[in-house]
Amino acid sequence: MDSGTTAPNAAAGPRLAPAGKDWDAVRVTRFLGLQTIERLGPHTGPVIMDPAARAMFFLVPPGTTQAWTDLPQATALGDTAYVVLPASDKQTPPGPYWLIPPQQLLADTRALREALETVLGPRAPTPVPDFGGGDDVAGRRGDVPWRRSAHPPPSEGGTSPW
Template sequence: MTTDLRTTAGCTLRDAGKDWDAIRVTRSTGLSVIEILGTRCGAVVEDPLTTSLYFFVAPGVAAAWDVDTTRPLGSGSSVTIPPDRRTQGPGPHWRMCPGEDRWLTDADALRAALADSLRPGLGMERLG
């Protein structure tokens, strides 16, 4: 059964596992990952209530995802999707808006960016 529930704020609760899976990360980690990925980053939803970012990956990726400090959301999970082009709150909004060819982030690139973002001293290297 597909969930497609619209909220009063215009958001839609959408099931993962069909068109995409999602990887949830903390906001601070997610912002670093977006910077590392640059133009390779797909759409990203920010949820201020949970201070989380959601990266969208190919369906089925969540089943084998095993990266510490992240939570994979595949079949049986849902993600709140904001209205098109909502880029600020209150509530869930796009940190990176989806485009026709920019919905999904490559899972291997996301995994590598997560590893880089969690490496000790990364922030200091960028400053130096």
Template sequence: MARTGAEAAIVWLASVAPDPRACRREWERNPKGMALLPAGRLWDVLLVPGELGYPTLDVLTRLLDRPGPVLADFGASRMGFFVPPGTAARWVGTGIRGVGDGTWIVVPRPGSTVGGARWLIPPDGSGTLTDATLLELALHEAAAARGARGGG
């Protein structure tokens, strides 16, 4: 039986949990729930201030049919771009925090619309991530556009 996008995403995300079945069960019981998942196995996350993250996402969606998963936190003050594992250890960028091997991140259940963190671009279960080099170029373009408008 083929899985829906949200079901495939749940399986993919939960696969990094210490107990993937327990993570999936918890999300089944509480569809609006969150899980604390380890980064650095299937993905890293680059946390970007929202005022730069949204324009960066606009650039990415012009360049790609589908960027990798993107989270936003309470009030959209920060956004998290899912990138290949190892990116956080190599990333150098002012105001951008890398979440990688040895760190954990709160992740909402795919398909959930309520909670402190929400998916702007949910995972599709295929493992699609945003290429770090392309993300860096999009960040530069977004920052330059903000600067030209007097926003930075």
């Protein structure tokens, strides 16, 4: 663990709490979060599930997300963010609830990051298609099957609606 920091204090009901003081949070999609929990196993730490947002929040020691770099589908929430903390005994919907209750130490930020990167896998850069104006993909007017079937190419000297 990054430190022996414990989870949030018990509360009778849900409350809006500032991140960055007692803990930071990492927000991920539900799909990604469930896979990450499988990787972390018993060292996951407290996790909040927000069914309406289809998101999960992993709680980590305060200040440890300041150096968090860009990771798809994961957002670090530090001292400028707030998170809804469910009542300490709320473990079912509706509303946000504890998927993993807060009676344990916070998750290790480095282990969480590594688990997220493993789940996401290697990412190749996505090529950006060229949507330049003028001719179609093949470089010639009317040489694309969908265009050929919908609109025949103009005859020589004719006018084109394109």
